Amino acid sequence: MRVLVVNAGSSSLKLSLLGDGDEELWAGSSLDAVPEAPAAIGHRVVHGGERFHAAVRLDAGVLAALRELTLLAPLHQPKSLAAIDAVSSRFPDVPAVACFDTAFHATLPEAAHTYALPAEWRSRYGVRRFGFHGLSHAYASRIAAASRVVTCHLGAGASLCAVRDGRSVDTSMGFTPLEGLVMATRSGSVDPGLLLWLQQHEGLTVDAMAEALEHSSGLLGLAGTADMRQVLSRSDPDAVLALDVYVHRLRAGIAAMAASLGGLDALVFTGGVGERAARVRAVACEGLGFLGVALDAALNESADGSADAEVSGDGSAIRVLVVRAREDLEIAAQTRAVLEDG
Secondary structure, X not given: OOEEEEEEOOOOEEEEEEOOOOOEEEEEOOHHHOOOOOOEEEEEEOOXXXXXXXXXXXXXXXXXXXXXXXXXXXXXXXXXXXXHHHHHHHOOOOOEEEEEOOHHHHHOOHHHHOOOOOHHHHHHHOOOOOOOOXXXXXXXXXXXXXXXXXXXXXXXXXXXXXXXXXXXXXEOOOOOOOOOOOOOOOOOOOOHHHHHHHHHHHOOOHHHHHHHHHHOOHHHHHXXXXXXXXXXXXXXXXXXXXXXXXXXHHHHHHHHHHHHHOOOOEEEEEHHHHHHOHHHHHHHHHOOXXXXXXXXXXXXXXXXXXXXXXXXXOOOXXXXXXXXXXXXXXXXXXXXXXXXXX
């Protein structure tokens, strides 16, 4: 079944046509350039809320529900919906499936997805931890083929996931993609009391706060650049601090995920930084020896994201892998499964 995979980001549109054997027949960003009609269409949709715990065939009812979820993902959901509308106009008779970044985390136990907040907030507003990057975490953990896996999706956005026997049991992002690790321009977790203090004593508005946390923090706020490659190429104090903060949070997060699993069999790095920044992997793993993590320096340096690679060193108690981020393959697989089952 040929599947057109549609990945609409906050500022980009990625399209790829995959053949029956998942070979890439075409890739681009313009619907007008798609060389042939697909047999099915798979859409990446960031937020499925509490309703959608698995991929689902798109129809009028599903689309209405997705529009209602826009409030939970105001940056991404409108882009996904616009892409769905555009593709359905181009291929009105081709069945389409929505594949959710939140769905993989629907298996989080209550202890992992519940915030210690007033019961009214949780019941009235549906406040809980959703988690994101689920398509990437699902694919990477499946490639690892181990019982207890921590997957590190490190890109412009970054998150961790603890996966036991193929099921997400913990993750670093929460109600929004702001929680967790330091990212390119996002802050990651900060003391909520600090944010209240800034509002109360410095007069920061909600809009100013959101803009700063989403677009002016992370590596950009620390080093003046959101590009990890530039951070790694510099030796000035700001760049050194940015890398130290980034890795400190990453190590601590990996250890926390391992604790949620009760141990670790495999550690996976994926995403642009995870695949191509050998130094980030090396420095992060240097502090994880107590978990049995050991890298082979030469293998780690040679792993550049062009292919999946194992970079474990001799005597490592766990497998350390670099896996290409292939959300397109995960979307295609989920799309075929939905249509073949129903």
